[in-house]
Each structure stands twice: as structure tokens, then as C-alpha cells.
Amino acid sequence: MDEILKKQLSITACKVRMGIIEGVYNAKSGHPGGSLSIADLLTYLYSVKMNVDPKNPKMPERDRLVLSKGHCAPALYSILAERGFFPKEELKSLRHIGAMLQGHPDMKGTPGVDMSTGSLGQGISAACGIALSAKLSNDAYKVYAVLGDGETEEGQVWEAAMFAAHNKLDNLVAIVDFNGLQIDGAVTDVCSPVPLPEKFSAFGWHVITMDAHDFDDIERAFNEAEKISGQPVAIIQKSTKGKGVSFMENQVSWHGSAPNEEQYNQAMSELKAKLSELEGN
Amino acid sequence: MADMVKIATRESYGNALAELGEKLDNLVVLDADLAAATKTGIFKKKFPEKFIDCGIAEGNMMGIAAGLATTGKTVFASSFAMFAAGRAFEQVRNSIGYPHIPVKIGATHAGISVGEDGATHQCNEDIALMRTIPGMTIINPADDVEAKAAVFAAAEFNGPVYMRFGRLATPVFNNPDTYKFEIGKGVLLKDGTDITIIATGLMVYESLLAAEELAKQGINARVINIHTIKPIDKDIIIKAAKETKKIVTVEEHSIIGGLGSAVAEVVTESCPVPVIRIGVNDKFGHSGPAKDLLKEFGLCSENIINTVKSAL
Ligand SMILES: Cc1ncc(C[n+]2csc(CCOP(=O)(O)OP(=O)(O)O)c2C)c(N)n1
Ligand SMILES: [Mg+2]
Numbered sequence: 399m400d401e402i403l404k405k406q407l408s409i410t411a412c413k414v415r416m417g418i419i420e421g422v423y424n425a426k427s428g429h430p431g432g433s434l435s436i437a438d439l440l441t442y443l444y445s446v447k448m449n450v451d452p453k454n455p456k457m458p459e460r461d462r463l464v465l466s467k468g469h470c471a472p473a474l475y476s477i478l479a480e481r482g483f484f485p486k487e488e489l490k491s492l493r494h495i496g497a498m499l500q501g502h503p504d505m506k507g508t509p510g511v512d513m514s515t516g517s518l519g520q521g522i523s524a525a526c527g528i529a530l531s532a533k534l535s536n537d538a539y540k541v542y543a544v545l546g547d548g549e550t551e552e553g554q555v556w557e558a559a560m561f562a563a564h565n566k567l568d569n570l571v572a573i574v575d576f577n578g579l580q581i582d583g584a585v586t587d588v589c590s591p592v593p594l595p596e597k598f599s600a601f602g603w604h605v606i607t608m609d610a611h612d613f614d615d616i617e618r619a620f621n622e623a624e625k626i627s628g629q630p631v632a633i634i635q636k637s638t639k640g641k642g643v644s645f646m647e648n649q650v651s652w653h654g655s656a657p658n659e660e661q662y663n664q665a666m667s668e669l670k671a672k673l674s675e676l677e678g679n
Numbered sequence: 680m681a682d683m684v685k686i687a688t689r690e691s692y693g694n695a696l697a698e699l700g701e702k703l704d705n706l707v708v709l710d711a712d713l714a715a716a717t718k719t720g721i722f723k724k725k726f727p728e729k730f731i732d733c734g735i736a737e738g739n740m741m742g743i744a745a746g747l748a749t750t751g752k753t754v755f756a757s758s759f760a761m762f763a764a765g766r767a768f769e770q771v772r773n774s775i776g777y778p779h780i781p782v783k784i785g786a787t788h789a790g791i792s793v794g795e796d797g798a799t800h801q802c803n804e805d806i807a808l809m810r811t812i813p814g815m816t817i818i819n820p821a822d823d824v825e826a827k828a829a830v831f832a833a834a835e836f837n838g839p840v841y842m843r844f845g846r847l848a849t850p851v852f853n854n855p856d857t858y859k860f861e862i863g864k865g866v867l868l869k870d871g872t873d874i875t876i877i878a879t880g881l882m883v884y885e886s887l888l889a890a891e892e893l894a895k896q897g898i899n900a901r902v903i904n905i906h907t908i909k910p911i912d913k914d915i916i917i918k919a920a921k922e923t924k925k926i927v928t929v930e931e932h933s934i935i936g937g938l939g940s941a942v943a944e945v946v947t948e949s950c951p952v953p954v955i956r957i958g959v960n961d962k963f964g965h966s967g968p969a970k971d972l973l974k975e976f977g978l979c980s981e982n983i984i985n986t987v988k989s990a991l
Contacts, residue, residue, distance in 0.1 A: 425795060427794070493795040493797070493967070494966070495965075495968070495972070496965075496967075500797045500965060500966045501796040501966040502799045504797075516796070517765075517766065518735050548735050551734035551735040551736045552736055580712050581716070582732050588712055588732045589712075
């Protein structure tokens with residue numbers, strides 16, 4: 399990847415992480431772990447890959463993204479705010495009474511949200527429906543669905559996987575955030591969904607694995623995805639839950655809890671240090 | 680009443696299961712990746728070999744529960760109400776309800792008091808859904824004492840049971856030394872002659888507070904706790920209809936298909952009197968702290984007081 403672009407993306411991703419922490423801290427609830435693990439992915443998609451217009455969020459020819467793991471809404475909100483879909487100030491009232499930013503994505507109320515999600519396993523089906531519609535009416539847009547690794551334990555995910563391959567939805571890219579953790583522990587301890595690449599392959603998908611925190615590798619994966627025709631693409635991204643905040647990394651306890659003031663300050667100072675390091679040279 | 684101990688009924692569920700594990704050798708507890716939240720984690724810690732995590736796959740979990748129970752295991756299957764009654768409705772209906780298999784469903788995080796997670800997780804429809812399944816027993820306990828008693832009673836009960844628990848810590852107003860729980864029996868908490876407030880779950884305590892305040896204003900309200908919504912205690916409802924002539928129902932659930940509907944069905948068939956339903960008024964919820972949401976949706980003593988007064 400071009401070094402200037404990579405630096406810009408790293409800066410944006412760091413700001414997205416700060417927005418996640420800001421939101422969850424002010425909400426006193428929410429899901430920082432899985433939000434932080436998709437910060438780089440969403441940064442890349444919304445900054446480089448996706449055809450979207452913050453001034454015209456409902457533009458018919460736009461690319462769509464369905465956050466099937468809807469509990470990671472803070473990450474989606476944070477990148478949408480970075481891109482100017484709404485003021486960053488909104489992040490501070492995440493989950494508050496009367497707030498625009500609901501605990502889980504609400505397409506009726508939030509510009510840039512393409513589908514309401516929160517009940518795991520359902521978003522990918524809606525993404526298939528959007529992709530199918532593009533096929534039916536010869537529209538050129540792409541559809542991205544972001545899933546959790548725990549989420550793939552839902553049978554519905556595999557019903558959708560079967561449907562997408564059967565209908566040759568090559569305009570659909572599903573990214574599974576393989577951070578290895580869900581609520582009750584490691585995915586391999588709870589009710590193991592692995593091996594995911596082999597499963598998606600067996601369902602008729604083109605499978606790519608990717609390092610979720612390396613923009614060179616992210617670019618490589620999406621460039622490969624673009625070349626595939628006749629079948630849907632699954633990108634299994636190897637990520638670190640809580641990525642970017644030292645004490646949240648790989649900790650199952652940070653799946654769904656908010657930092658207290660001290661933890662908030664520590665998280666923010668880590669991210670600020672990272673940001674000034676990136677901006678400094 | 681203000682400085683009472685508060686315990687969330689999901690906590691009571693977890694604690695009761697852990698106690699039950701000591702007594703019941705054939706007990707199996709299932710969860711769908713929410714053990715930390717449903718509090719089956721308390722059981723898991725004590726009896727790891729009797730706890731099975733089914734992963735995020737609620738429909739499958741209900742089938743597993745049905746199969747286990749056909750061989751004589753006592754099975755509790757747990758998730759949030761939204762996913763236990765909602766996601767897995769058809770599995771509960773066809774694999775548990777139709778064959779009348781005695782699976783016990785522990786559904787936590789019911790109602791609007793889920794709070795910040797918002798509309799996708801605030802299940803205000805579960806009682807309505809479960810009521811339509813023939814032979815399903817539905818219990819919605821009001822506090823820690825009642826919730827634990829309900830779990831013990833359900834474990835011994837020979838039929839499918841749906842139990843509804845809350846996320847929010849709520850006052851423990853029942854006396855553990857004297858409280859007697861019987862499936863299907865309503866509880867007269869306060870006698871009264873002017874009007875009857877029939878409540879369930881989280882709203883029982885609010886109704887008691889309302890009745891106390893109404894009494895100060897010279898209104899003598901009867902308060903009935905309906906912990907078992909199905910089969911419902913017709914006698915206590917008909918008696919109240921006859922004696923007080925007016926009924927207000929209160930539930931943290933949609934006014935469609937829940938306690939209010941069940942009471943209205945009994946009353947219109949046997950002793951027609953006005954029934955005014957307080958509940959979630961055919962709306963989705965939204966994010967916010969549980970306490971504020973309960974106020975906003977009128978699920979509080981203030982609204983019960985006002986509703987009673989305008990009914991009289
Ligand atoms: C159908 C359904 N069941 C249960 C939940 C509760 N829940 C929210 S997040 C979560 C764990 C998700 O784990 P994973 O998919 O790995 O997400 P991540 O690690 O990316 O946060 C669960 C069980 C839900 N939202 N939807
Ligand atoms: Mg995960």
C-alpha cells in the first residue's frame with residue numbers, strides 16, 4: 399500500500415478507536431472489545447473501498463455495509479462520524495435516552511446505517527437480500543457484511559451462506575472477525591465454529607484470510623476479493639479483540655463492559671500517544 | 680419501603696439453579712453464550728460438568744433441551760427472553776410444546792428494563808408468544824424470593840415452563856420465611872374495595888407503592904400479584920371484578936397478549952367490568968437507563984396512581 403495512504407488510514411483508525419472509547423465510556427455500557435477489533439477494517443472500507451457519500455447517505459448506487467454483529471455499533475458510528483455522516487459530538491450521547499445512536503444499529507434513525515441489526519445471525523441474511531436485489535436489477539454496488547466468529551455459531555449464518563453461493567452473489571463480501579472470543583470464553587471452548595475457512599469453502603464461497611490490523615494485508619485481501627466472480631467471498635480476518643487498548647486486548651471481560659474513569663483516561667492516553675506518534679513523523 | 684434489599688431476578692435464577700444442583704442429580708443447565716448475563720454462570724462454576732454451553736444458537740439449544748428431557752433429565756435452557764421466546768419460538772412450539780416435554784426455559788433480560796442495549800434486545804412480546812402454545816406454563820416472578828421459589832417449583836413440575844426474569848435489581852418485598860409459592864395461584868398482597876390493581880413481575884412492587892400512596896389519598900386499592908400468567912388464577916380475578924368493579928393491569932410487556940389481555944379475557948367472559956391495561960403501548964423501546972425508560976413508558980407507581988384515579 400502507498401505509504402501516505404497507509405499513514406492516513408492508521409491515523410483515522412486511531413481516531414475511530416478513540417471514538418469507540420468515548421462512546422462506550424459516556425454510555426457506561428456497550429461493547430468495546432469487538433468494536434476495537436474491526437476498527438481497521440471499517441476504516442479501510444469506508445475510507446478507500448466503499449462508494450458512499452456522507453452528504454447523500456441514501457444514494458441508491460452506494461455500496462452497503464451490514465454490521466451483522468450489531469453490538470459493535472460503536473465502531474460503525476465512530477467511522478461514520480469520522481467520515482462526516484453526522485457530528486462526532488453524537489458519540490458522547492450513545493445509548494442515552496432520546497439519542498440518535500442506539501445501542502444497536504438503527505437504520506431508521508442513523509444516517510449511513512444500511513440495516514438494523516443486533517440479533518446475531520440475521521444481518522448476513524439481509525446482506526444477501528441486498529446483494530440479490532442488485533443482481534436482479536443489474537445494479538453495480540457491492541455489499542459487505544461483518545460478522546463475529548461467535549456469531550457464526552448461529553445456524554442462520556449457514557443458511558445464508560448456502561443461499562449466497564447458490565445464487566452466485568459475487569457482489570457480496572462477508573468478513574468474519576476472528577478474534578477468538580465471545581461472551582462465555584474462547585470460541586473454541588464454548589461451542590467451536592472452527593475451522594471457518596474450510597466451512598465457507600465447503601459452502602461454495604471463495605475464502606481469503608487476512609491480518610485484521612495490517613493495512614497492506616487488508617488491501618491485498620480486498621483486491622483479491624474484487625477479482626472473484628460467480629461466487630461470494632468470505633474474508634476471515636485474524637484480529638485481536640480490544641486491539642489498541644493494552645488492557646482490553648484479548649480479554650473476554652472487555653466484550654461488553656465500559657471503562658470507568660481511570661480506565662477511560664488510560665485508554666485515551668494510550669490512543670493519544672499513538673496518534674501523536676503517527677502524526678509526528 | 681425505600682431501603683429494601685435489591686436483587687435482580689436473573690441473579691435469583693442463577694442462585695436457585697446452584698442450590699438445585701445439590702439436590703437434583705439429573706439436572707442439566709444449558710445456555711447460549713450468555714452465562715455471565717443470565718447468571719447460569721453461578722451454576723456453571725459449581726457444577727461445570729452439568730453445564731453445557733450451546734454457543735450462540737438458541738433454536739438448536741431448544742431442540743437439545745427437548746431431547747435431553749425425553750430421557751428423564753431435568754433441563755433448564757437459558758438465554759435472553761428475546762432469543763429464548765423470539766428467535767427459538769418455533770422450536771419451543773414444535774419440539775417442546777407440542778410433545779409436552781418438561782423443558783424449563785429460563786428467559787432473562789425480559790422487557791424494557793434491559794435498558795441501554797435498546798429495542799433489539801427489549802422483549803415485550805414473550806408472554807404473548809408463549810401464551811399461545813397449548814400446555815405452556817408461564818411464570819413471571821416479582822422478586823428474589825418468588826423467583827427462587829418458582830425455579831424450585833418448575834423443576835418438579837411435569838410440563839414445559841417458561842420463566843421470565845429481569846436484568847434490573849428490584850426490591851425484595853416478600854418474606855422468605857412465610858412466602859408460599861404455588862404455580863397457578865395469584866397472591867392477594869393488599870385487600871381493597873375501590874379498584875383492583877393486578878400486576879406481574881417488576882410491576883408488582885410499583886403497584887404496592889401506588890396502593891400505599893392511593894391509601895393516603897383515601898382510595899382503597901386491592902393489589903394482586905399474578906406470577907403465573909398461564910394457567911391464570913381465574914377465581915382471584917373474578918372475585919376482584921365482582922367486589923371492586925374496576926381493574927387496572929400492570930406489566931412490563933406489550934399490552935397486547937400479556938397479563939392485561941389474559942385478565943380481560945377472563946373478565947369479559949365471566950364478569951364484565953372495565954379493565955384498563957398499563958404496559959408497553961404497541962411501541963418498540965429504545966436505548967437508555969432502565970429506570971428512565973420505565974418512567975417514560977409509564978411503568979411506574981406515578982402512572983399507576985394517575986391511571987387508577989382517572990379510572991374512578
Ligand atoms: C441471537 C443473539 N443471541 C445472543 C446475543 C447476545 N450476544 C451479544 S454479543 C454476543 C457474543 C458475540 O460474539 P462474537 O460474535 O464473537 O462477537 P465479537 O467477539 O466480535 O464481539 C452475544 C451472545 C445476540 N445479540 N443475538
Ligand atoms: Mg468474537
